[in-house]
Amino acid sequence: MDERIDLEEFYDLRLLTDLALSPDGDRLAFLASESDPDADESRTGLYVVPTDGSRDPHRLTRASAASAPTWGPDGDTLGFLAARETDLDRRAGRSGDDHDGSEGADGSDDGEDGGSNWGGGRTDDDPRSQVWTFDLARGGDARQETDFERGVREFDFGPEGDRLVVSARDPTDEEAEYLDRREEDGPIEVTRLQHKYDGAGWLDDVTTYLFVVDRESGETERLDDAYGAGSGEPLMGLQPAWGATDRIAFCRSSADDPDDDGAVDVFTVAPDGADLRRLTDASLRCSVPTWSPDGTRLAFAGGNPENWYEPTEVYAASDEAGADRESLSASLDRTLPLGGGRPAWLDDEHVVSPIADEAWTRLAVLPLDGEPRRAYERQGRHRTVSAFDLAGDTVALGLTTADDTPQAFALDAGELRDGGTGEPIRRLTSLNADWVADAPLPDCDVVGYENSDGERVEAVVYYPTGFDPDEDGPAPAVCSIHGGPMSYDAPGFRFANAYWTGRGYVVVKPNYRGSTSYGREFSESLKGSRGDLESDDVVSAMDHLVAAGVADPDRLFCTGFSYGGITTAHVVTRTDEFAAAAPEHGIYDFYSNFGTDDNHNWHEWEFGMPWENEATYRDVSSITRVDEIDTPLLITAGEEDWRCPPTQAEQLYVSVRKRGVDAKLVIYPNEHHDVGKPKRATHRLEELTEWFRRHDPGVTKGEELGRSGGR
Template structure:
């Protein structure tokens, strides 16, 4: 096997994750993630660049991580979240025991914001606060908030997009922020938890991945005066529901001087996945509930005149249905309808909503093996736009302001970069002018690395239905000249997700070592319309594993993949599918189910997805045969494939006991197996050293069971 890319090259990457435009569309702020090898942490840096590409990007933050940028209405103020040492001016001129300490009349000052409700966090060290740069005057950032446990922030989407829980008022003199506000009794409990006291939980949603054990502390919206630092809690704007620790309140302050936010209004919010859109006045008066509890709503986005809201909405009891874009007037019990239903496509991962003008919304959609923009008129038919993007360019970030569109775009042979184009591209009568590349991140890295070729391959599954897979080839690979190659089937999670051509270090690492990498968009993937996605509803194992096996059979038949050197892996739902695949076939030389669920019956109540499992499969004591049917552990006697099984020690999405159960079961049968558990790790792999270790241990497992390496 070729030596390929050194795994340590992962530390050299700087990957764009977010873009946001100034109100006039003239500047783009963007966030890029990077590795800190000394502290073994992933960090993010904040940059700004003119949207016309007239100069190179300027880095604003260097000493600490920064995320979730948001522009003030003046176009010179740029807010962001950061956990930094306190502002010297604030420390010198303000004391927490003085009257302007930012607390409310009861002496409360927000609560534990880190991690969305983890009662055991809130230890020593700075907490996330809102900071702002004045780009007209320059200088260091100014600290705007001083909540004891920080302003909240959330991972939003499968690619780790960050959602900051704050926004500027229309005059720029105030902020709305989200923070937890413990009562005195709750504060005492948090103190005991920080000292390793016992965990005491009374709520049904008792844990959440990335947040850990939950508690009863309520999250509220606070209005912060930027000049004085004084805060006012909006008592009727609070968080509730099983989704709240993941989704937050998502505050948005409109030009009409009203604040929108999202929360559950259900009678038993922890036992219900619905999330409604609300609006409220900044003095806490006139609360209005716009939606009716029938959907899971998110990202409320005000129209330019502030009288309407666009928002994303999906069926909270059927996640296979497309998430659509809606618009509602700012009225209690508003009438609203989908703008995007005619496309039969879901709003894309990591995408938001933006107003092109007062009558048109724009959003990225998942469209087969592609992420592209859709134009959604309030009065007219929705349509796809931006053909010049091309099928090899995937949108990973989006914003729209003024007459400018900002995009994060990635290809299989280039890391995510920032681009801009004129918004006229989104109007049918205007070509929109040239697309401008604004960044050249990782230019030397990309120039030196043997990055893959890629194509989208269509094939038939066993039911004679057409399915697509993204296939990455080693640089310069020619099956006719080189003969069939070893191939890794890498299965996406979700299953409500999809793959599109893009840069991924793992893929580039494997193709550089001579592997073909196959990523099937199996039935259940969300980018091919409701029927394709919903085909998986109520089942596990049969349909998606058939689509995986059929993809590899097609590549073997084409002479691309060596039938004796096939490997299979997947993370999360991809791990679930990998385990099902090896119960059906022995054609893989080795497999690696990662961070998956293999016994849904024993898993019920131990993860954070009890509501999902209930609406899809019913209760395990009512439908034991269903839970047995969907569990690969029920057919562990059919597994003969060597397995590498991985888990995060504190994974509450797919608990590590699931990995242990599969590992012990196959070992009892004498199957070659290995268990890898990452201590103190949640569902995802965070630290750079663990990301590279994961890649190396997977590759070593495949190589050690590769007959071509013997």
């Protein structure tokens, strides 16, 4: 077998991304991302599989991407969001008015406020995201449940399954006229402090509300007191959840100036819009509210709205205004994974949640009355949780290792109640089985080492298949630095890791100080600073591997994306030991950056205002030490990245070129902070690899790196 992975194989992968268990736990819906090479788009397919492992998964969607799989209470209705062509049932007939679309979302008769619009009125060619449902008992294609003019962002089923709660934008007539002008490239007009958000674009004053939708009649009712607000709302949404006692939970800011405040509260409201209750007190950044089975309590994630280095904890509170809340996970000193899914109720007295635990993501059982405990050692060697759900008597896990793509597994919830050990896990999927069997996937280990301050730090290290430094000698090594910094690396499959290890590189991913999975003290050590601690931990990792004979000191390379790009730039101001580096989508001048990205509140909290603390902003900026950079730099950016604006990449590029440093600038048009299109993703990996090869003293001109030819 050849030992290389071709870039084109990226298009063959189908990667599990999300899980949703049916109420009885007997069936699992999951999403898998995949590439559409002809359209150059990433899409997600929706699948269902029985959790007893009795048959292979069945694919439900084929024509378009799906998201947010959500089961109805009957266990046969499966809802999802998709931007599909309007349901034929809504278009049949000469006028398409069978559903009586005369009423707008607020009961008015003008149909102009972005609400339910059954009879048409849409002029956009591109469909908006709506709620669709499959009836798995009767079969057939999905049914369109909503027709909001501006689309639906989130939804949940009512306890009887006959109603939906959805979040949707609801512009006034004046706001709708402005949106129409914007769609025709009219001038942008912003009055909000949070004037932009990465991926969402330039922000406007249109309010997002919760609506209750009757599934049979299509009638909608807007809940006037359940609306979106806050600087984080473009990313977080309202996160509606409908409980067993017929109340709806959601999250929003209640601050006087929500764009200038990071706090987010948990609210509940009756489905007719009455009896609004605020459960929290504006002291937390709350998210993912989840009802207990009896509908009397909510579990939710809560973090410090200013100090993001503090662990985000799991809280529980009763459904009462100003309720007393209790942290269920505080004594663990561990955070919830960013974007790692919501906590789930094992029963009315226990919550289960993923936690970030050193170089792993694992489960914790959190009793309402008692001490929290970790569930299982690690779900298997070097296996980490990538997705999670719990329902009935079943726990569903997405698990990944370095040598397998994420797969879905199921286990009995009783094992969590009883504190079981071992591997009571049923594998439900075999995504990419043939590809995995043939691919030269890496070996992996978590390596501990000391930084220059004598503190223990860990790195996740990926090795070429069968690599033995005693026999093979030291290898070229790529240090790949995670973003955040409120994040961490855990063993798992990444195409880039396999691509590089298949070409003979060792890939090193340090969990530098500031990484959130080692407790508050380790994470908070980075607070108020940039560059010194992280770069020390990065350099110390490479020095450790060089001393161990794993990494070739003349063939070291460094790259990182987002905060990893920020750190990469600091690393090359600190040392010249890397043959080449690639800071990607980073910030290099925090002073000039202020107000041009979507993170002004974070920067203000951590560093103060730039005109009041100019010295601090200059000190945390790598651009002020650009005269110390001699390492060749490949610098990348997204043209519409508003988390780390492309002007930052331009500044760094021009500055090092002025000094005569070999450098290249790559800008991805129409891309935001992430590089989303498959052709861009493969191009990015190819650019990085070619940059390292070009500056690798162990590679002669025209020579391919690695121990054998391509696959």
